Amino acid sequence: MQAKNINVHYTEIQHYFKMAISVDCVIFGFDDDELKVLLIKSDLNEFKGQWSLLGDIVRPEEELDEAAYRILKSRTGLDQVYMEQVHTFGAVHRHPAGRVITVAYYSLVNIEQNILRKHSNELQWHAVKDVKDMAFDHQDILLSCYERLKHKVIEQPVGFNLLPKKFSLRELQNLYEAILDVKLDRRNFRKKFLSMDLLVDLNEDEKDVKHRPARLYKFNFEKFDQRKRRYFGIGF
Amino acid sequence: MQAKNINVHYTEIQHYFKMAISVDCVIFGFDDDELKVLLIKSDLNEFKGQWSLLGDIVRPEEELDEAAYRILKSRTGLDQVYMEQVHTFGAVHRHPAGRVITVAYYSLVNIEQNILRKHSNELQWHAVKDVKDMAFDHQDILLSCYERLKHKVIEQPVGFNLLPKKFSLRELQNLYEAILDVKLDRRNFRKKFLSMDLLVDLNEDEKDVKHRPARLYKFNFEKFDQRKRRYFGIGF
Numbered sequence: 001m002q003a004k005n006i007n008v009h010y011t012e013i014q015h016y017f018k019m020a021i022s023v024d025c026v027i028f029g030f031d032d033d034e035l036k037v038l039l040i041k042s043d044l045n046e047f048k049g050q051w052s053l054l055g056d057i058v059r060p061e062e063e064l065d066e067a068a069y070r071i072l073k074s075r076t077g078l079d080q081v082y083m084e085q086v087h088t089f090g091a092v093h094r095h096p097a098g099r100v101i102t103v104a105y106y107s108l109v110n111i112e113q114n115i116l117r118k119h120s121n122e123l124q125w126h127a128v129k130d131v132k133d134m135a136f137d138h139q140d141i142l143l144s145c146y147e148r149l150k151h152k153v154i155e156q157p158v159g160f161n162l163l164p165k166k167f168s169l170r171e172l173q174n175l176y177e178a179i180l181d182v183k184l185d186r187r188n189f190r191k192k193f194l195s196m197d198l199l200v201d202l203n204e205d206e207k208d209v210k211h212r213p214a215r216l217y218k219f220n221f222e223k224f225d226q227r228k229r230r231y232f233g234i235g236f
Numbered sequence: 237m238q239a240k241n242i243n244v245h246y247t248e249i250q251h252y253f254k255m256a257i258s259v260d261c262v263i264f265g266f267d268d269d270e271l272k273v274l275l276i277k278s279d280l281n282e283f284k285g286q287w288s289l290l291g292d293i294v295r296p297e298e299e300l301d302e303a304a305y306r307i308l309k310s311r312t313g314l315d316q317v318y319m320e321q322v323h324t325f326g327a328v329h330r331h332p333a334g335r336v337i338t339v340a341y342y343s344l345v346n347i348e349q350n351i352l353r354k355h356s357n358e359l360q361w362h363a364v365k366d367v368k369d370m371a372f373d374h375q376d377i378l379l380s381c382y383e384r385l386k387h388k389v390i391e392q393p394v395g396f397n398l399l400p401k402k403f404s405l406r407e408l409q410n411l412y413e414a415i416l417d418v419k420l421d422r423r424n425f426r427k428k429f430l431s432m433d434l435l436v437d438l439n440e441d442e443k444d445v446k447h448r449p450a451r452l453y454k455f456n457f458e459k460f461d462q463r464k465r466r467y468f469g470i471g472f
Contacts (some may be wrong), residue, residue: 007280009280009333010333013256013293013333014333014334016253016256016293016295016296017254017335018253018254018256018294018296019253019255019294020249020252020253020254020255021255021257021326021337053447057249058252058460060252060254060255060335062328063327063328064324064326064337065325067242085324086325087321088300088301088321088324088339090294090300091258091299091384092296092297092298092299096246097245097246097249097250098250098253099253099296101257101287101301101337101339103324103326103337116268121266124333126320142443151468154470154471154472155470155472156472157472192470193470195435196471196472198472224472233428233430234389234390234412234428235391236390236391236392236393236432
Protein backbone atom coordinates (compact mmCIF):
# COMPACT_ATOMS: atom_id res chain seq x y z
CA MET A 1 0.00 0.00 0.00
CA GLN A 2 2.71 2.42 1.01
CA ALA A 3 4.85 1.33 -1.91
CA LYS A 4 1.97 1.92 -4.27
CA ASN A 5 1.39 5.39 -2.87
CA ILE A 6 4.95 6.26 -3.55
CA ASN A 7 4.74 5.11 -7.11
CA VAL A 8 1.64 7.21 -7.55
CA HIS A 9 3.48 10.19 -6.13
CA TYR A 10 6.43 9.70 -8.46
CA THR A 11 4.14 9.15 -11.46
CA GLU A 12 2.38 12.39 -10.63
CA ILE A 13 5.56 14.40 -10.84
CA GLN A 14 7.06 12.45 -13.74
CA HIS A 15 5.71 14.82 -16.38
CA TYR A 16 7.66 17.66 -14.78
CA PHE A 17 10.97 16.13 -15.83
CA LYS A 18 11.24 18.32 -18.91
CA MET A 19 13.70 21.02 -17.96
CA ALA A 20 17.41 21.41 -18.56
CA ILE A 21 20.01 22.83 -16.20
CA SER A 22 23.01 24.79 -17.31
CA VAL A 23 25.94 26.36 -15.56
CA ASP A 24 27.28 29.80 -16.47
CA CYS A 25 30.71 30.91 -15.34
CA VAL A 26 31.68 34.50 -14.76
CA ILE A 27 35.45 34.23 -15.04
CA PHE A 28 37.06 37.33 -13.57
CA GLY A 29 40.63 38.40 -14.21
CA PHE A 30 42.68 41.52 -13.45
CA ASP A 31 44.85 43.19 -16.06
CA ASP A 32 45.93 46.73 -16.97
CA ASP A 33 44.51 47.86 -13.64
CA GLU A 34 41.07 46.79 -14.74
CA LEU A 35 38.69 44.05 -13.63
CA LYS A 36 38.06 41.85 -16.66
CA VAL A 37 35.63 39.10 -17.56
CA LEU A 38 36.20 36.33 -20.10
CA LEU A 39 33.44 36.25 -22.72
CA ILE A 40 32.68 34.24 -25.82
CA LYS A 41 30.90 35.39 -28.95
CA SER A 42 27.48 33.77 -29.20
CA ASP A 43 26.98 31.45 -32.17
CA LEU A 44 23.20 31.53 -31.94
CA ASN A 45 21.24 33.56 -34.46
CA GLU A 46 19.10 35.13 -31.73
CA PHE A 47 22.19 36.70 -30.20
CA LYS A 48 24.28 37.23 -33.33
CA GLY A 49 27.43 39.16 -32.54
CA GLN A 50 26.62 39.47 -28.85
CA TRP A 51 28.95 38.30 -26.13
CA SER A 52 27.99 35.66 -23.64
CA LEU A 53 29.34 33.99 -20.53
CA LEU A 54 31.02 30.64 -20.76
CA GLY A 55 28.46 28.00 -19.98
CA ASP A 56 27.08 24.62 -20.87
CA ILE A 57 24.26 22.19 -20.16
CA VAL A 58 24.77 20.02 -17.07
CA ARG A 59 25.06 16.35 -18.08
CA PRO A 60 22.68 13.75 -16.61
CA GLU A 61 25.31 12.28 -14.27
CA GLU A 62 27.22 15.45 -13.54
CA GLU A 63 27.23 17.49 -10.33
CA LEU A 64 26.76 21.25 -10.64
CA ASP A 65 30.23 22.15 -9.36
CA GLU A 66 31.72 19.52 -11.63
CA ALA A 67 30.07 21.12 -14.66
CA ALA A 68 31.42 24.52 -13.65
CA TYR A 69 34.96 23.17 -13.33
CA ARG A 70 34.65 21.33 -16.64
CA ILE A 71 33.74 24.57 -18.42
CA LEU A 72 36.53 26.50 -16.76
CA LYS A 73 39.12 23.83 -17.47
CA SER A 74 38.12 23.37 -21.11
CA ARG A 75 38.23 27.10 -21.76
CA THR A 76 41.21 28.24 -19.75
CA GLY A 77 43.23 25.13 -18.94
CA LEU A 78 43.03 26.08 -15.27
CA ASP A 79 41.47 23.94 -12.59
CA GLN A 80 42.85 25.02 -9.24
CA VAL A 81 40.98 28.28 -9.01
CA TYR A 82 38.70 30.05 -6.60
CA MET A 83 35.10 29.36 -7.57
CA GLU A 84 31.80 30.12 -5.90
CA GLN A 85 28.16 29.47 -6.71
CA VAL A 86 26.23 32.73 -6.62
CA HIS A 87 22.64 32.58 -7.81
CA THR A 88 20.26 30.54 -9.95
CA PHE A 89 18.36 32.20 -12.78
CA GLY A 90 15.15 30.59 -13.92
CA ALA A 91 13.03 33.11 -15.84
CA VAL A 92 10.53 31.10 -17.88
CA HIS A 93 11.59 32.29 -21.34
CA ARG A 94 15.24 33.04 -20.73
CA HIS A 95 16.45 30.44 -23.25
CA PRO A 96 15.10 30.01 -26.79
CA ALA A 97 15.51 26.21 -26.75
CA GLY A 98 13.14 25.56 -23.86
CA ARG A 99 13.09 25.87 -20.10
CA VAL A 100 16.74 26.05 -19.09
CA ILE A 101 17.50 27.06 -15.53
CA THR A 102 21.06 28.25 -15.08
CA VAL A 103 23.26 28.18 -12.03
CA ALA A 104 25.73 31.07 -11.98
CA TYR A 105 29.27 30.71 -10.65
CA TYR A 106 32.10 33.16 -10.56
CA SER A 107 35.75 32.29 -10.55
CA LEU A 108 38.89 34.32 -10.02
CA VAL A 109 41.92 33.63 -12.19
CA ASN A 110 45.32 35.15 -12.60
CA ILE A 111 45.41 36.28 -16.22
CA GLU A 112 49.19 36.36 -16.34
CA GLN A 113 49.44 32.73 -15.40
CA ASN A 114 48.56 31.17 -18.72
CA ILE A 115 45.13 32.04 -19.73
CA LEU A 116 45.85 34.61 -22.38
CA ARG A 117 47.04 32.00 -24.84
CA LYS A 118 43.39 31.04 -25.18
CA HIS A 119 42.61 34.52 -26.37
CA SER A 120 40.99 34.49 -29.81
CA ASN A 121 38.35 36.28 -31.83
CA GLU A 122 35.67 34.19 -30.20
CA LEU A 123 37.05 34.27 -26.66
CA GLN A 124 38.17 37.58 -25.20
CA TRP A 125 38.74 39.47 -21.99
CA HIS A 126 36.52 42.52 -21.56
CA ALA A 127 36.65 45.28 -18.99
CA VAL A 128 33.66 44.59 -16.73
CA LYS A 129 32.64 48.24 -16.69
CA ASP A 130 32.39 48.33 -20.50
CA VAL A 131 30.35 45.18 -21.03
CA LYS A 132 26.83 45.72 -22.28
CA ASP A 133 24.20 44.11 -24.50
CA MET A 134 25.06 40.57 -23.58
CA ALA A 135 23.25 37.52 -24.92
CA PHE A 136 20.48 35.84 -22.90
CA ASP A 137 20.13 37.26 -19.37
CA HIS A 138 23.90 37.22 -19.03
CA GLN A 139 24.12 40.92 -18.21
CA ASP A 140 22.05 40.25 -15.06
CA ILE A 141 24.16 37.22 -14.23
CA LEU A 142 27.38 39.21 -14.63
CA LEU A 143 25.99 41.97 -12.43
CA SER A 144 24.95 39.59 -9.67
CA CYS A 145 28.36 37.90 -9.65
CA TYR A 146 30.11 41.26 -9.67
CA GLU A 147 28.03 42.40 -6.69
CA ARG A 148 28.96 39.23 -4.84
CA LEU A 149 32.62 39.77 -5.60
CA LYS A 150 32.51 43.37 -4.35
CA HIS A 151 31.02 42.17 -1.12
CA LYS A 152 33.41 39.27 -0.77
CA VAL A 153 36.71 41.09 -1.29
CA ILE A 154 36.20 43.34 1.70
CA GLU A 155 35.42 40.37 3.94
CA GLN A 156 37.69 37.63 2.72
CA PRO A 157 41.13 37.60 1.06
CA VAL A 158 39.80 36.25 -2.23
CA GLY A 159 41.15 39.15 -4.29
CA PHE A 160 44.66 37.71 -4.11
CA ASN A 161 43.56 35.02 -6.54
CA LEU A 162 43.53 37.73 -9.19
CA LEU A 163 47.10 38.87 -8.52
CA PRO A 164 50.47 37.30 -9.26
CA LYS A 165 51.96 35.52 -6.22
CA LYS A 166 54.30 38.46 -5.70
CA PHE A 167 52.73 41.88 -5.87
CA SER A 168 53.37 45.46 -4.82
CA LEU A 169 51.11 47.46 -2.54
CA ARG A 170 50.33 49.64 -5.53
CA GLU A 171 49.04 46.63 -7.47
CA LEU A 172 46.99 45.55 -4.47
CA GLN A 173 45.43 48.98 -4.17
CA ASN A 174 44.74 49.11 -7.91
CA LEU A 175 42.97 45.78 -7.60
CA TYR A 176 40.70 46.97 -4.80
CA GLU A 177 40.01 50.23 -6.58
CA ALA A 178 39.10 48.39 -9.78
CA ILE A 179 36.76 45.91 -8.08
CA LEU A 180 35.09 48.40 -5.76
CA ASP A 181 35.09 51.17 -8.34
CA VAL A 182 36.34 53.75 -5.84
CA LYS A 183 39.47 55.81 -5.23
CA LEU A 184 41.18 54.83 -1.99
CA ASP A 185 43.55 56.93 0.05
CA ARG A 186 47.03 55.51 -0.47
CA ARG A 187 48.29 55.99 3.08
CA ASN A 188 45.18 54.63 4.77
CA PHE A 189 45.08 51.67 2.46
CA ARG A 190 48.67 50.68 3.19
CA LYS A 191 48.30 51.27 6.89
CA LYS A 192 45.15 49.16 6.97
CA PHE A 193 46.72 46.26 5.12
CA LEU A 194 50.02 46.29 6.96
CA SER A 195 48.23 46.48 10.30
CA MET A 196 46.34 43.28 9.51
CA ASP A 197 49.76 41.66 9.56
CA LEU A 198 48.90 39.25 6.76
CA LEU A 199 51.31 40.50 4.09
CA VAL A 200 54.81 39.06 3.94
CA ASP A 201 57.56 41.44 2.87
CA LEU A 202 59.60 39.41 0.36
CA ASN A 203 62.69 41.59 0.67
CA GLU A 204 62.62 41.92 -3.06
CA ASP A 205 61.81 44.74 -5.47
CA GLU A 206 59.92 44.81 -8.75
CA LYS A 207 62.02 44.27 -11.87
CA ASP A 208 61.71 45.68 -15.39
CA VAL A 209 59.21 48.34 -14.50
CA LYS A 210 59.16 51.88 -15.85
CA HIS A 211 58.36 53.52 -12.53
CA ARG A 212 60.52 53.31 -9.42
CA PRO A 213 60.64 49.60 -8.43
CA ALA A 214 58.34 48.91 -5.53
CA ARG A 215 58.68 46.37 -2.74
CA LEU A 216 57.06 42.97 -3.37
CA TYR A 217 54.77 41.15 -0.95
CA LYS A 218 52.84 37.93 -0.74
CA PHE A 219 49.72 37.14 1.23
CA ASN A 220 50.10 34.88 4.24
CA PHE A 221 47.25 32.42 3.74
CA GLU A 222 48.53 30.07 6.45
CA LYS A 223 48.40 32.79 9.06
CA PHE A 224 44.96 33.85 7.89
CA ASP A 225 43.67 30.28 8.16
CA GLN A 226 45.15 29.83 11.61
CA ARG A 227 43.47 32.88 13.06
CA LYS A 228 40.28 32.00 14.73
CA ARG A 229 37.64 34.43 13.60
CA ARG A 230 36.27 35.07 17.07
CA TYR A 231 35.49 38.67 16.38
CA PHE A 232 31.84 39.35 15.97
CA GLY A 233 30.29 42.75 15.45
CA ILE A 234 26.81 43.86 14.51
CA GLY A 235 26.84 46.88 12.24
CA PHE A 236 24.44 48.23 9.69
CA MET B 237 22.37 28.12 -43.27
CA GLN B 238 22.55 30.00 -40.03
CA ALA B 239 18.98 29.11 -39.17
CA LYS B 240 19.69 25.47 -39.89
CA ASN B 241 22.76 25.56 -37.65
CA ILE B 242 20.66 26.84 -34.84
CA ASN B 243 18.11 24.10 -35.24
CA VAL B 244 20.92 21.59 -35.19
CA HIS B 245 22.25 23.18 -32.01
CA TYR B 246 18.86 23.03 -30.31
CA THR B 247 18.27 19.46 -31.47
CA GLU B 248 21.62 18.49 -30.01
CA ILE B 249 20.67 19.71 -26.57
CA GLN B 250 17.03 18.60 -26.75
CA HIS B 251 17.70 15.24 -25.11
CA TYR B 252 18.99 17.04 -22.03
CA PHE B 253 15.53 18.35 -21.19
CA LYS B 254 14.85 15.59 -18.69
CA MET B 255 15.39 17.19 -15.32
CA ALA B 256 13.00 18.68 -12.82
CA ILE B 257 13.51 21.76 -10.65
CA SER B 258 12.15 22.15 -7.18
CA VAL B 259 12.22 24.89 -4.60
CA ASP B 260 12.80 24.22 -0.92
CA CYS B 261 11.96 26.82 1.69
CA VAL B 262 13.68 27.13 5.01
CA ILE B 263 11.07 29.07 6.97
CA PHE B 264 12.64 30.53 10.09
CA GLY B 265 10.70 31.81 13.06
CA PHE B 266 11.61 32.93 16.58
CA ASP B 267 9.76 31.71 19.64
CA ASP B 268 10.54 30.89 23.27
CA ASP B 269 13.92 32.56 22.76
CA GLU B 270 14.81 29.95 20.17
CA LEU B 271 15.36 30.05 16.43
CA LYS B 272 12.81 27.72 14.87
CA VAL B 273 12.26 26.18 11.47
CA LEU B 274 8.95 25.00 10.03
CA LEU B 275 9.11 21.35 8.91
CA ILE B 276 6.72 18.83 7.45
CA LYS B 277 6.67 15.09 7.99
CA SER B 278 7.73 13.31 4.82
CA ASP B 279 5.09 11.10 3.22
CA LEU B 280 7.59 9.13 1.15
CA ASN B 281 8.51 5.62 2.17
CA GLU B 282 12.20 6.30 1.71
CA PHE B 283 12.04 8.94 4.41
CA LYS B 284 9.32 7.48 6.61
CA GLY B 285 8.88 9.52 9.77
CA GLN B 286 11.63 11.97 8.86
CA TRP B 287 11.08 15.69 8.70
CA SER B 288 11.60 17.69 5.56
CA LEU B 289 11.58 21.27 4.39
CA LEU B 290 8.55 22.72 2.66
CA GLY B 291 9.11 22.41 -1.04
CA ASP B 292 7.55 21.60 -4.36
CA ILE B 293 8.34 21.08 -8.04
CA VAL B 294 8.55 24.29 -10.08
CA ARG B 295 5.77 24.38 -12.70
CA PRO B 296 6.59 24.73 -16.41
CA GLU B 297 5.50 28.38 -16.55
CA GLU B 298 6.51 29.40 -13.06
CA GLU B 299 9.43 31.60 -12.01
CA LEU B 300 11.63 30.34 -9.20
CA ASP B 301 10.73 33.13 -6.76
CA GLU B 302 7.09 32.66 -7.62
CA ALA B 303 7.28 28.98 -6.69
CA ALA B 304 8.91 29.86 -3.39
CA TYR B 305 6.18 32.37 -2.55
CA ARG B 306 3.49 29.89 -3.57
CA ILE B 307 4.86 27.32 -1.14
CA LEU B 308 5.15 29.83 1.66
CA LYS B 309 1.67 31.23 1.10
CA SER B 310 -0.01 27.83 0.84
CA ARG B 311 1.63 26.61 4.04
CA THR B 312 1.56 29.67 6.24
CA GLY B 313 -0.94 32.08 4.71
CA LEU B 314 1.79 34.73 4.68
CA ASP B 315 3.06 36.45 1.57
CA GLN B 316 4.69 39.71 2.57
CA VAL B 317 7.78 38.19 4.11
CA TYR B 318 11.51 38.51 3.79
CA MET B 319 12.79 35.84 1.42
CA GLU B 320 16.15 35.20 -0.13
CA GLN B 321 17.56 32.62 -2.54
CA VAL B 322 20.60 30.97 -1.01
CA HIS B 323 22.06 28.06 -2.92
CA THR B 324 21.17 25.41 -5.48
CA PHE B 325 21.67 21.73 -4.68
CA GLY B 326 22.10 19.34 -7.54
CA ALA B 327 23.72 16.11 -6.36
CA VAL B 328 22.98 13.48 -8.98
CA HIS B 329 21.07 11.05 -6.78
CA ARG B 330 19.61 13.43 -4.25
CA HIS B 331 15.99 12.59 -5.18
CA PRO B 332 14.58 9.06 -5.61
CA ALA B 333 12.24 10.06 -8.45
CA GLY B 334 14.95 11.22 -10.85
CA ARG B 335 17.25 14.17 -11.35
CA VAL B 336 15.69 16.98 -9.34
CA ILE B 337 17.79 20.06 -8.77
CA THR B 338 16.52 22.17 -5.91
CA VAL B 339 16.86 25.88 -5.31
CA ALA B 340 16.97 26.72 -1.60
CA TYR B 341 15.36 29.83 -0.16
CA TYR B 342 15.05 31.01 3.39
CA SER B 343 12.34 33.23 4.72
CA LEU B 344 11.84 35.00 8.02
CA VAL B 345 8.42 35.09 9.56
CA ASN B 346 6.93 36.36 12.76
CA ILE B 347 5.47 33.28 14.40
CA GLU B 348 3.11 35.28 16.61
CA GLN B 349 1.47 36.89 13.62
CA ASN B 350 -0.71 34.03 12.52
CA ILE B 351 1.33 31.12 11.47
CA LEU B 352 0.81 28.90 14.47
CA ARG B 353 -2.74 28.11 13.49
CA LYS B 354 -1.26 25.96 10.72
CA HIS B 355 0.47 23.89 13.35
CA SER B 356 -0.49 20.22 13.05
CA ASN B 357 0.97 16.79 13.42
CA GLU B 358 2.41 17.00 9.93
CA LEU B 359 3.61 20.60 10.10
CA GLN B 360 5.58 21.73 13.11
CA TRP B 361 8.07 24.28 14.35
CA HIS B 362 11.37 22.77 15.48
CA ALA B 363 14.26 24.37 17.30
CA VAL B 364 16.98 24.65 14.63
CA LYS B 365 19.66 23.39 16.99
CA ASP B 366 17.73 20.17 17.67
CA VAL B 367 16.92 19.21 14.08
CA LYS B 368 18.67 16.13 12.77
CA ASP B 369 18.12 13.18 10.42
CA MET B 370 16.14 15.13 7.88
CA ALA B 371 14.80 13.62 4.65
CA PHE B 372 16.71 14.05 1.36
CA ASP B 373 19.69 16.43 1.65
CA HIS B 374 17.54 18.80 3.66
CA GLN B 375 19.92 18.84 6.60
CA ASP B 376 22.58 20.35 4.31
CA ILE B 377 20.09 22.81 2.90
CA LEU B 378 19.00 23.89 6.37
CA LEU B 379 22.62 24.33 7.40
CA SER B 380 23.50 26.45 4.38
CA CYS B 381 20.48 28.70 4.93
CA TYR B 382 21.26 29.00 8.62
CA GLU B 383 24.85 30.00 7.81
CA ARG B 384 23.57 32.65 5.41
CA LEU B 385 21.19 33.97 8.06
CA LYS B 386 23.97 34.19 10.65
CA HIS B 387 26.04 36.21 8.24
CA LYS B 388 23.17 38.39 7.17
CA VAL B 389 21.87 39.45 10.59
CA ILE B 390 25.11 41.12 11.55
CA GLU B 391 25.20 43.09 8.28
CA GLN B 392 21.59 43.92 7.58
CA PRO B 393 18.56 44.51 9.80
CA VAL B 394 16.74 41.39 8.60
CA GLY B 395 16.38 39.92 12.08
CA PHE B 396 13.54 42.33 12.86
CA ASN B 397 11.33 40.29 10.54
CA LEU B 398 11.37 37.59 13.20
CA LEU B 399 10.21 39.89 15.99
CA PRO B 400 6.87 41.51 16.76
CA LYS B 401 6.67 45.15 15.57
CA LYS B 402 7.19 46.29 19.15
CA PHE B 403 9.95 44.59 21.05
CA SER B 404 12.13 45.08 24.10
CA LEU B 405 15.93 45.24 24.01
CA ARG B 406 15.92 41.98 25.91
CA GLU B 407 13.94 40.29 23.12
CA LEU B 408 16.28 41.78 20.54
CA GLN B 409 19.32 40.46 22.36
CA ASN B 410 17.69 37.04 22.79
CA LEU B 411 17.10 36.96 19.06
CA TYR B 412 20.73 37.69 18.22
CA GLU B 413 21.97 35.24 20.81
CA ALA B 414 19.69 32.52 19.42
CA ILE B 415 20.69 33.08 15.79
CA LEU B 416 24.40 33.50 16.42
CA ASP B 417 24.50 30.87 19.14
CA VAL B 418 26.58 33.07 21.44
CA LYS B 419 26.17 34.90 24.74
CA LEU B 420 26.40 38.66 24.29
CA ASP B 421 27.29 41.21 26.92
CA ARG B 422 24.07 43.02 27.83
CA ARG B 423 25.58 46.46 28.25
CA ASN B 424 27.66 46.37 25.07
CA PHE B 425 24.77 45.04 23.06
CA ARG B 426 22.44 47.84 24.16
CA LYS B 427 25.09 50.49 23.71
CA LYS B 428 25.88 49.22 20.23
CA PHE B 429 22.26 49.18 19.12
CA LEU B 430 21.31 52.50 20.64
CA SER B 431 24.38 54.16 19.16
CA MET B 432 23.31 53.12 15.65
CA ASP B 433 20.34 55.39 16.29
CA LEU B 434 17.94 53.13 14.40
CA LEU B 435 15.67 52.08 17.25
CA VAL B 436 12.64 54.22 18.08
CA ASP B 437 11.68 54.41 21.74
CA LEU B 438 7.89 53.95 21.73
CA ASN B 439 7.40 55.48 25.19
CA GLU B 440 5.52 52.38 26.10
CA ASP B 441 6.22 49.43 28.36
CA GLU B 442 5.56 45.72 27.99
CA LYS B 443 2.22 44.49 29.32
CA ASP B 444 1.23 41.20 30.95
CA VAL B 445 4.74 39.98 31.52
CA LYS B 446 5.97 38.14 34.60
CA HIS B 447 9.24 40.05 34.86
CA ARG B 448 9.56 43.80 35.31
CA PRO B 449 7.98 45.41 32.20
CA ALA B 450 10.64 46.61 29.77
CA ARG B 451 10.56 49.56 27.42
CA LEU B 452 9.32 48.81 23.88
CA TYR B 453 11.07 49.83 20.68
CA LYS B 454 10.56 49.56 16.95
CA PHE B 455 13.14 49.57 14.20
CA ASN B 456 13.34 52.67 12.02
CA PHE B 457 13.44 51.14 8.53
CA GLU B 458 12.88 54.51 6.84
CA LYS B 459 15.95 55.99 8.47
CA PHE B 460 17.98 52.92 7.61
CA ASP B 461 16.92 53.13 3.96
CA GLN B 462 17.73 56.82 3.76
CA ARG B 463 21.25 56.42 5.01
CA LYS B 464 23.65 56.13 2.17
CA ARG B 465 26.01 53.29 2.92
CA ARG B 466 29.13 55.17 1.98
CA TYR B 467 31.22 53.50 4.60
CA PHE B 468 33.63 51.00 3.19
CA GLY B 469 36.17 49.04 5.17
CA ILE B 470 38.38 46.13 4.29
CA GLY B 471 38.79 43.72 7.17
CA PHE B 472 39.54 40.04 7.39
